[in-house]
Amino acid sequence: MSSLGITIPIALFMGLLSLAAFFWALRSDQFEDLDGAANRILLDDDEAI
Amino acid sequence: MATVPAIDPKTIETVLIVPAMHCAGCMAKVERGLAGVSGVASARVNLSARQVRIAHDPALLAVDLVEALDCLGFSSQPRGDQFAPAVSAVRPLLPALAVAGFAAMNVMLLSVGIWSGADGATRELFHWISALIGVPAIAFSGRPFFVSAWSALRRGRTNMDVPISIGVVLATGLSLYETAIGGHVAWFDGTLMLLLFLLAGRTLDAAMRDRARAGVDALVRQAATGAMIVGKQGELAWVPANALLPGMTMRVAAGERLAADGAIVRGSSRFDRSLLTGESAPILVGEGGLVHAGTLNLEAPVDVAVSAAGGDSALAEIARLMEAAGQARSTYVRIADRASRYYAPAVHTLAFASFVGWMIAGAGLHQSLVIAIAVLIITCPCALGLAVPVAQVIASGALMRVGVMVKDGSGIERLAKIDRALLDKTGTLTLGRPVPDAAALAALPDEVASVALALASHSRHPLSRALAAALSAAGHRAAVLDDVRETPGQGVAARWQGLQVALRRPDAGAGMATALDITGQPVRLIAFADRLRPDTLPALAELAALGIEASIISGDSGTAVAEVARATNLFGQSSASPTDKVEAIATRQRGGHKVLMVGDGLNDGPALAAAHASIAPGTASDVGRQAADIVFLGDSLIAVPRAVRAARRTMRIVRQNFALAIGYNALAVPLAVMGFITPLLAAVAMSTSSLIVIGNSLRLVRAAR
Numbered sequence: 001m002s003s004l005g006i007t008i009p010i011a012l013f014m015g016l017l018s019l020a021a022f023f024w025a026l027r028s029d030q031f032e033d034l035d036g037a038a039n040r041i042l043l044d045d046d047e048a049i
Numbered sequence: 050m051a052t053v054p055a056i057d058p059k060t061i062e063t064v065l066i067v068p069a070m071h072c073a074g075c076m077a078k079v080e081r082g083l084a085g086v087s088g089v090a091s092a093r094v095n096l097s098a099r100q101v102r103i104a105h106d107p108a109l110l111a112v113d114l115v116e117a118l119d120c121l122g123f124s125s126q127p128r129g130d131q132f133a134p135a136v137s138a139v140r141p142l143l144p145a146l147a148v149a150g151f152a153a154m155n156v157m158l159l160s161v162g163i164w165s166g167a168d169g170a171t172r173e174l175f176h177w178i179s180a181l182i183g184v185p186a187i188a189f190s191g192r193p194f195f196v197s198a199w200s201a202l203r204r205g206r207t208n209m210d211v212p213i214s215i216g217v218v219l220a221t222g223l224s225l226y227e228t229a230i231g232g233h234v235a236w237f238d239g240t241l242m243l244l245l246f247l248l249a250g251r252t253l254d255a256a257m258r259d260r261a262r263a264g265v266d267a268l269v270r271q272a273a274t275g276a277m278i279v280g281k282q283g284e285l286a287w288v289p290a291n292a293l294l295p296g297m298t299m300r301v302a303a304g305e306r307l308a309a310d311g312a313i314v315r316g317s318s319r320f321d322r323s324l325l326t327g328e329s330a331p332i333l334v335g336e337g338g339l340v341h342a343g344t345l346n347l348e349a350p351v352d353v354a355v356s357a358a359g360g361d362s363a364l365a366e367i368a369r370l371m372e373a374a375g376q377a378r379s380t381y382v383r384i385a386d387r388a389s390r391y392y393a394p395a396v397h398t399l400a401f402a403s404f405v406g407w408m409i410a411g412a413g414l415h416q417s418l419v420i421a422i423a424v425l426i427i428t429c430p431c432a433l434g435l436a437v438p439v440a441q442v443i444a445s446g447a448l449m450r451v452g453v454m455v456k457d458g459s460g461i462e463r464l465a466k467i468d469r470a471l472l473d474k475t476g477t478l479t480l481g482r483p484v485p486d487a488a489a490l491a492a493l494p495d496e497v498a499s500v501a502l503a504l505a506s507h508s509r510h511p512l513s514r515a516l517a518a519a520l521s522a523a524g525h526r527a528a529v530l531d532d533v534r535e536t537p538g539q540g541v542a543a544r545w546q547g548l549q550v551a552l553r554r555p556d557a558g559a560g561m562a563t564a565l566d567i568t569g570q571p572v573r574l575i576a577f578a579d580r581l582r583p584d585t586l587p588a589l590a591e592l593a594a595l596g597i598e599a600s601i602i603s604g605d606s607g608t609a610v611a612e613v614a615r616a617t618n619l620f621g622q623s624s625a626s627p628t629d630k631v632e633a634i635a636t637r638q639r640g641g642h643k644v645l646m647v648g649d650g651l652n653d654g655p656a657l658a659a660a661h662a663s664i665a666p667g668t669a670s671d672v673g674r675q676a677a678d679i680v681f682l683g684d685s686l687i688a689v690p691r692a693v694r695a696a697r698r699t700m701r702i703v704r705q706n707f708a709l710a711i712g713y714n715a716l717a718v719p720l721a722v723m724g725f726i727t728p729l730l731a732a733v734a735m736s737t738s739s740l741i742v743i744g745n746s747l748r749l750v751r752a753a754r
Contacts, residue, residue: 004171008178012155019151026143036096042073 060090060104063111067118067125070099075123082121083114101125112287138255145190146248152186153241160238176228176235183237187221190244193251209389209434212396213247216240216425223422234419239426239731246739247434254438257445257458276301276308279352297355301346304509309342309355316351320344321511330609331561343651347511348554383459384703385437392433400424403722412724420724427721427731428714435739436706439746444699447753452667452682453692460678464662464696466643470592470689471633471656473648474603474613474621477666478585480684481649483512483561483577485519490575493565495525497573501565503527504541504552512563512577513541513552540564581616584687589617591690595697597645602630604652630656647689649673664689695752702749706742713738 025031070079076094079101083092088106095102103114111127118125159175167175194217198210217240224235275289276299285300290308293299298314301307317335322344331347334340340353404421408414441458448455455461475481493501502525505517530543530550540553540563548568555564561577592599601621603610614621622633630646634656637644646653646660649669657663657676665677674680681688717734720726726734 004174008159011158012178012182015151015155019147022147023144026147031143033095033097036076036094039073039076039096043077 059106061107063103063105063114063127065101065103065111065114065118065125065127066099067094067101067123068099069123070094070096070101078121079118079123083117086114086117089114110287137259139252139259142193142248142252142255145193146245146252148186149190149241149245149248152182152190153238153245156183156238156241172233173228173231179235179237180225180228183241184221184225187217187237187240187244190241190248191217194244194247207393209385209393212393212425212428213243215397216422217244219418220422220426223418234727236422236426236731239735242735243426246735250435250438253442254458257438257442257455293355295355295357299353299355300350301353302350302509303346303348304511304514306345307340307342307353309353310357311340311353311355313338313340314352314354316349318346318348318351321347330606345511383437384462384700385433388433388707396425396428399428399718399722406722407724416724420721423724423726423731424718424721427717427726427734433707433710435742436710436746437703439743440699440702440706440749443746443749444695444702444752447750448692448695451688451691451753453688453695453753454680454682455692456678456680460662461696461699463643464645464664464678464693465700467645467662467693468597469637469642470597470599470645470647471602471630471637471660472599472619473646473650473653474601474605474610475579476649476668477582477647477653478601478613478617478686479579479581481579481668483515484580485516486576486578489573490519490523493573496528497565497567497570498523498525499528500530500545500550500567501552501575503530503545504533504543504550504565507533507543508535508541508552512561515577516552516563516575581613582684582686584685585617588686588688588690589619591687592693595690595693597693602633602656604650627652627655631659634659645693648677664692691753695749698752699749702746706745709741709745710738713741 030037067079070076076096080092080094083089083101083103086105086109088109090104090106092101092103094100101118105114115125115127156179159179163172163175191214194210194213197208198214201208201211220236220240224237224240227233227235275287276293278286278288278293279298279300280286288297288299293309299308299311303318313334313336315336317333317338319331319333320340321331322341339356400421403424404417407417407420412420438458441455441461444461445455445458472478490498498520502517502520505513505520506527507530508514528545530545533541533543535541540551542549542551542553544550545567549566550568551564551566553564553566555562555574563575563577565573565575589599599619601610601614601617601619602625603613603621603623604625604627605623607623610621610623622629625633630648630653634644634646638661643661646656646663647665648657648663649666651672653665653669654672654676657665657673662679663677664679664681665673667674667680667682669677669680679692681692713734717726720730
């Protein structure tokens with residue numbers, strides 16, 4: 001049973017971490033342009049701008 | 050590109066709408082092209098909204114940026130206030146959904162431990178941890194429901210959110226009590242999962258509305274949202290439409306739309322009034338003649354003294370008519386709300402009755418409460434809440450892939466019921482723009498065609514543009530010309546291989562035409578006419594097969610309507626004013642019919658707002674697009690029967706979903722009333738019914754085919 005004392009906090013911590021990551025992404029406008037994000041990976045960065 | 054450089058405090062921001070951007074290539078062209086313009090600090094495209102946000106030197110005007118984009122091959126216009134991004138409906142729901150998802154998963158894990166036999170201190174510990182996660186999460190994620198339920202209750206009404214809120218609050222309270230006294234069951238898992246599913250349904254519904262609105266806003270065509278104003282000393286300045294004042298003089302170039310009503314003070318030209326009145330033949334207006342906002346200047350630049358702008362113009366009159374016409378439709382009640390009107394009281398009564406029943410049977414306050422909550426949770430409209438939005442989102446996604454944009458879910462519901470269709474002529478049954486006579490073009494020798502294309506490409510006149518588009522589409526290449534001159538109102542002239550060539554207005558003749566003049570060769574006349582949209586006849590045949598009786602209603606003259614009526618084999622009403630159109634719809638609706646209006650012009654606006662459902666082509670006026678429930682892209686009219694068929698299929702699936710959800714309740718509720726439902730059973734039953742509803746709705750993926 002003592003294993004629970006370690007695993008449950010770890011699980012909760014990791015869950016909260018991903019929740020925080022999602023909120024950070026939401027705050028920094030990463031869901032503003034989903035179509036654009038999908039297409040941007042096709043752009044060649046090598047071309048001179 | 051990913052990191053945004055520190056924004057220079059000396060730059061200002063301009064947002065341009067670029068409707069034609071649709072792929073990675075366009076995005077790169079626009080961003081890199083703008084970055085190359087001197088004075089531009091940065092440019093970033095938002096592809097979903099079809100906009101580009103440019104940080105630039107204040108000395109650089111929006112007009113310059115539009116020009117720069119024009120050179121890149123993209124037409125654009127500054128975003129007016131009316132196109133500022135509407136408040137997203139999804140955004141406030143996302144945090145709630147994320148928290149509910151996180152909490153539901155973790156609590157469910159602990160619950161699995163309890164169900165598989167955790168006992169004594171372990172169970173108590175698990176319950177406490179669940180409470181620790183669950184209570185704040187429920188308070189946070191449940192807010193959209195609590196707020197809506199509270200505002201309904203305060204006005205003495207009830208809605209779907211009332212039973213949800215009561216169920217959630219009671220279940221949470223009882224679970225806390227159970228946890229505190231070290232009881233056997235807690236409902237945190239079921240409550241959180243309920244919130245998760247319901248929020249998912251809400252988010253989908255909101256996402257559909259957001260996406261459709263972004264699509265419609267992106268469709269802005271080059272309607273004049275301002276005018277070039279000539280000052281007293283002859284200085285030119287661009288003034289936005291809402292800042293135009295009577296007495297100003299605006300210079301309207303050929304191919305531009307008027308931003309305000311007025312009288313011509315210099316020059317004369319032909320004007321296309323089809324957007325305003327439905328009349329297809331352009332009219333000649335000379336000095337002193339009156340011209341209206343929304344009409345298109347076809348021939349030569351003119352100076353117009355503004356007589357009425359904004360709220361006083363002919364446009365505003367149509368807007369007032371529309372407002373009055375739209376009131377009938379606002380009484381439409383969506384199917385989910387109609388269902389909840391019966392559902393909510395039934396659920397409350399049932400839960401209360403089982404509480405009273407068990408009290409009378411002598412079960413004790415605590416057990417009776419547990420059973421009543423089980424009834425509330427098991428009947429909570431999880432599947433019902435998903436039944437409508439999931440089906441509508443999937444159907445509208447399928448429609449969007451074929452270029453039909455649904456502005457909101459109630460449009461699908463209303464479209465499914467129609468049995469009469471009224472179609473506007475100019476711009477709806479026809480393309481609403483001049484198309485060169487195909488036979489005349491085919492008769493041109495290759496060399497001559499390439500000269501014509503070269504000449505046409507040098508002019509922004511609507512006829513030239515139409516000619517250039519048709520010739521390029523036919524695979525011709527532009528010839529090399531020297532010494533190109535454009536004379537406004539006359540045409541384009543140039544030298545080609547030593548010969549004088551010109552594309553000019555014909556010497557005589559009333560119809561729309563252009564004359565191609567090459568020295569030493571007879572003058573060739575190319576006639577232009579408005580043509581029926583492609584697939585018009587198959588589309589009308591399909592409407593008839595769907596049991597929808599179609600007819601034409603147009604503001605155009607009798608002969609023009611009769612011609613189209615003959616070609617399409619429909620009954621037609623001509624010379625209809627906007628009020629006549631609304632009246633025609635009202636007459637049919639009083640007869641018990643549900644009318645679909647398909648139209649594009651400003652004059653169709655009131656009719657689009659008054660009809661049970663309405664569809665507008667993507668080339669429609671702003672007013673038309675805003676009033677319509679559904680906007681289709683591309684030229685083909687086949688989109689109309691396609692949308693109707695998809696709407697009917699969607700509503701069939703929605704009814705099946707309701708049957709499934711209610712059927713599940715009919716099975717589960719007796720068990721809950723008898724007190725046999727455990728938290729495990731509730732959780733399993735709830736997810737299965739939701740998954741079945743989602744699975745059934747997924748069959749709509751191919752609904753638009």
